[in-house]
Amino acid sequence: MAATAEQINATIDAYVAAFSAGDRGGYLALWAPDATVEDPVGSDVAVGADGIAAFWDGVRALASDIELQRTGDARVAAGEAALPLRAITAIGDMTLSVDIIDVMAFDDEGRITSLRAFWDPANMAPYEG
Amino acid sequence: MAATAEQINATIDAYVAAFSAGDRGGYLALWAPDATVEDPVGSDVAVGADGIAAFWDGVRALASDIELQRTGDARVAAGEAALPLRAITAIGDMTLSVDIIDVMAFDDEGRITSLRAFWDPANMAPYEG
Numbered sequence: 071m072a073a074t075a076e077q078i079n080a081t082i083d084a085y086v087a088a089f090s091a092g093d094r095g096g097y098l099a100l101w102a103p104d105a106t107v108e109d110p111v112g113s114d115v116a117v118g119a120d121g122i123a124a125f126w127d128g129v130r131a132l133a134s135d136i137e138l139q140r141t142g143d144a145r146v147a148a149g150e151a152a153l154p155l156r157a158i159t160a161i162g163d164m165t166l167s168v169d170i171i172d173v174m175a176f177d178d179e180g181r182i183t184s185l186r187a188f189w190d191p192a193n194m195a196p197y198e199g
Numbered sequence: 200m201a202a203t204a205e206q207i208n209a210t211i212d213a214y215v216a217a218f219s220a221g222d223r224g225g226y227l228a229l230w231a232p233d234a235t236v237e238d239p240v241g242s243d244v245a246v247g248a249d250g251i252a253a254f255w256d257g258v259r260a261l262a263s264d265i266e267l268q269r270t271g272d273a274r275v276a277a278g279e280a281a282l283p284l285r286a287i288t289a290i291g292d293m294t295l296s297v298d299i300i301d302v303m304a305f306d307d308e309g310r311i312t313s314l315r316a317f318w319d320p321a322n323m324a325p326y327e328g
Binding site: 152155 | 201204220239240241242270271274275277278279280281282298299300302305317318319322
């Protein structure tokens with residue numbers, strides 16, 4: 071049985087909340103074993119609990135505060151989902167935002183098995199609230 | 200060289216225009232050889248020119264008029280893109296809409312090499328223009 075839309079949306083909400091709160095443990099609890107993260111698309115793929123923990127630490131070293139906002143409905147199909155997000159982050163003295171689409175796959179317990187994040191660092195722009 | 204964001208957005212605009220105009224030839228000209236279409240995600244994958252032509256004909260047999268609207272920016276990364284769309288279609292006496300996210304990959308000439316369309320037929324709703 072593929073994860074249901076309800077399971078998938080609950081996991082996405084938990085993902086956005088943990089990411090925005092800087093909740094490393096909550097974030098790392100969301101993944102299936104051997105899950106993969108490619109963020110942004112085209113970068114090296116992080117694999118498994120250790121790889122995803124290292125990815126988290128690397129992101130947080132660049133930007134300790136990151137707020138994720140869901141900017142539209144997740145489109146769910148066959149245990150996968152694509153969803154629009156905005157990330158708002160403080161880097162140095164600047165507050166920047168960028169629009170993202172995350173593509174995620176889920177196991178039958180609703181854990182994330184893969185994440186591919188579509189965004190372009192060149193599109194980061196001053197945040198205008 | 201991966202396709203540029205400009206190439207990718209031009210192909211997406213041509214895709215939306217051809218789809219909305221019912222322009223079968225224009226639509227079929229947008230694909231690389233051996234391209235794949237999975238629409239919606241989880242359905243059988245159409246492969247190559249003949250497969251994609253059969254996919255087009257099958258869709259048009261269900262709904263002769265389909266308007267696609269881009270509802271946000273394409274997020275482009277490493278020769279791929281994810282973009283939000285709305286499809287508006289007349290089926291019988293009803294006008295229905297559904298929100299979609301298309302994930303596309305492109306060759307270095309900007310032709311589409313794969314398309315995965317995230318949407319759920321259960322989310323089709325009366326169009327409220």
